Amino acid sequence: MKYSSVMYLHKGCEAEYKKRHDELWPDLAELLKSYGIKNYYIYLDESESRLYATFDAENLDSGALAKEPVMQRWWKYMADIMETKSESFEPASTALQEVFRFNVQDAQLVRVVAVLDIGKTNIKICLMDAQTGxxxxxxxxxxxxVEEGIYPHVDVETIWQWIKETLAGLTSTYFIGSIAITTHGATAACMAGDVLALPVLDYEYDDIDQCRTEYEKWRSPFSETFSPLLPQGLNLGKQLYWQQSKFPEAFSNVTDILLYPQYWGFLLSGQKVSEVTSLGCHTDLWNPSACQFSHFSQQQGWDKLFPQLVETGAKLGNILPALAEETGLPKSCAIFNGIHDSNASLVPYISKPLDSLTVISSGTWTVIATINGDLDSLDEHKDMLANVDAFGRATPTIRFMGGREWEALRSDKEGTMDDISFILENGVFALPSFATGGGPFAQYQGRIDTRGLSLTPGQQSALADVYVALMTDYCIDLLGESDMTVVEGAFSNNLNFLTLLSSLKANSEIYASRDVTGTAGGAALLSNKSLKHKGRLSLAQCEPTLKPLLNLYRCQWRERLVTLG
Structure with missing residues (x-):
């Protein structure tokens, strides 16, 4: 952002003003740089003794700058030769309004929003143009x-070191004016003051289920939380219950429970807060209808350990000064309250004037959410639940580990439409489930019926595409079909998946998002209200010659689902 103003010099002090600025204090120069101020020019109109100043800065905290001792000493030093405000000695000035620009060239450093996108499989830093998105x-x-230690846990130290080193390496090319955060759910950091009281537990640790029977006696019912009882640690409440039971002494030292996006926000800004999308992510801790902590959470006293609830995407403050110095990021770099990744995918669509819209967020998990959907359709025994969107509204959701199952089934060679036709014509079936952890068939062991045929690598991948398309189709039917469905993430680039899904859902238009940053784009859009981010959608095309055979195959596949177990 460009700042321009006019200041008023005492007549006859022009030479002295220039001399003092030629000898600008080094500590003042460093202070201005730390606040992100650059391209600073001051012009003198000698006939009127007026000074015209212009500089660039992103998210400038002028109030904080005015309180800096070096700034105050400089203003006092300059007060004898220019008009100032009586008490603070701040130069009297009038902001200037831009009325024309022509042939503006980009500055040397590109201004961007950095999005920390921490997934279960991959960690990314996405840099998005601060104006265009x-x-x-x-x-x-x-x-x-990390498998070693008292239990398997997230390697937060290594992640944090990588984040700092990566950001530091980007400062020579980009001006990072703000940082947004999105992470996977079912994860929290138990803090003792400003350090971890316990390692950040991996939600896929099987031993968490040792407390399942006892946990079931205490957890709130589905009718209150819209959160089903899930395996391993996919219910955050079960994780906390297990940690509290297994490590009572360490847990007694917990002063704060930080949800995973908020843990990274704390490391960056020093601010401890809570946020509703991660609280409402099948945790057993949140009542989305009443917008408050569940009775179970209150019984355990955990509601008092969560810091103040702060709006999703709200500014937490600027980056910690020591961290700005370590990484080279501007001191003015703003840190925004993070969001659960599947909910970040919804952000570009939650304000659309549609009766209902289905968004498929695909990665390790395939998460299918219907905006303005019907909560009455939810069946807790099929891993259906209500997530909570960035506005705090309950959103009907179903999911399965589509990315992980697809990886388990596919080969290194992509399947062709001929390969897909082979799978359909010969009745080769993959029946769920090929990943533990969740989904409507999580309790079953996946199996493949090849009908005695030997599959080529291409046909193996085609079977994977058919399987995830059929699972997605099945899950959408459980939620209720919308007029429009948008596919975000990994599967938005899988042409076979898109063609199959479009052929299966004849009454709904299927769109693929062409913004490769689904979750990151949503986080950036939410955190930077001025971002001109526009999602690009491509209409998926069905394959008419495939539809009759595909519909028959679907019927046969669903008949086999009835016999599972």
């Missing part, structure tokens, strides 16, 4: 779990 660059690394 266009993706400039993505840096990513794989994520993992």
């Amino acid at each position: 266009v993706l400039k660059e993505v840096i990513k690394r794989t994520n993992g779990v």
Whole structure:
């Protein structure tokens, strides 16, 4: 953002004003840089003794700058040669309004929003143009779990070091004016003051289910939380219950429970807050209808351990000064309250004037949510639940581990439409489930019926595409079909999946998002209200010659689902 103003010099002090600025204090120069101020020019109109100043800065906290001791000393030093405000010695000035610009060239550093996108499988830093929302660059690394220690846990130290080093390496090319955050759910950090009281538990740890029978006696009913009882630690409440039972001494030292996006926000800004999309993500801790903590959470006393609830995407403050110095980020870099990743995918659509809209967020999980959907359709035994959107509204949702199952079934060679026809014509079926952890058939062991045929690598991948399309189709039917469905994330680039789903859903238009940053784009849009981000959608085309055979195959596949177990 460009700032322009006019200041008023005492007559005859022009030479002295220039001399003092030629000898600008080094500590003042460093202070201005730390606040992100650059391209600073001051012009003198000698006939009127007026000074015209202009500079660039992103998210400038002028109030904080005015309180800096160095700034105040400089203003006092300059007060004898220019008009100032009587008490603070701040120069008297009038803001100027831009009325024309022509042939403006980009500054050397591109201004961007950095989005920390921390998924279960991959961690990414996405850099998006601060004005257009266009993706400039993505840096990513794989994520993992540390098996050593008292239990498997998230390697937050390694992640944090990578984040700091990556951001530091980007400062020579980009001006990072703000940081938005989106992460996977079912994860929290138990804090003892400003350090971890316990390692951040991996939600896929099987031993968490040791407390399942006892936990069921205490948890709130589905009718209150719209959260089903899930395996492993997919209910955050079950994680906390297990940690509290297994490690009572360490848990007694917990002063704060930070949801996963808010943990990273705390490391960046020093602010501890809570946020509703992660609280409402099948945790057993939140009542979405009443917008308050569940009775179970209150019984355990955990509601008092969660910091103040702050609006999704609200500014937490600027980056910690020591962190700005370590990374080279501007001191004015704003940190925004993070969001659960599947809910970030909904952000571009939640204010659309549609009766209902289905959004499919695909990654490790395939999460299907219907905006303005019917909560009465939810069946807790099929891993259906209500997520909570960025406005705090309950959103009917169903999910399965589509990305992980697709990886388990596919080969390294892509399938063709001929390969898909082979799978359909020969009745080769994949029946759920091929990943543990969730979905309407999580309790069953997946199996493949090849009818005695040997599949080529291409046909293996075609079977994977058919399977995830049929699972998605099945889940949409459970939720209720919308007039419009948007596919975000990994499957938005899978042409076979899109063609199959479009052929299966004849009454709904299927669109693929062409914004490769689904969750990151939503987080950036929510956190930067001035961002001119516009989602690009491409209408998926059905395959008419495939539809009769595909519909028959679907009927046969669903008949086999009845016999599972």
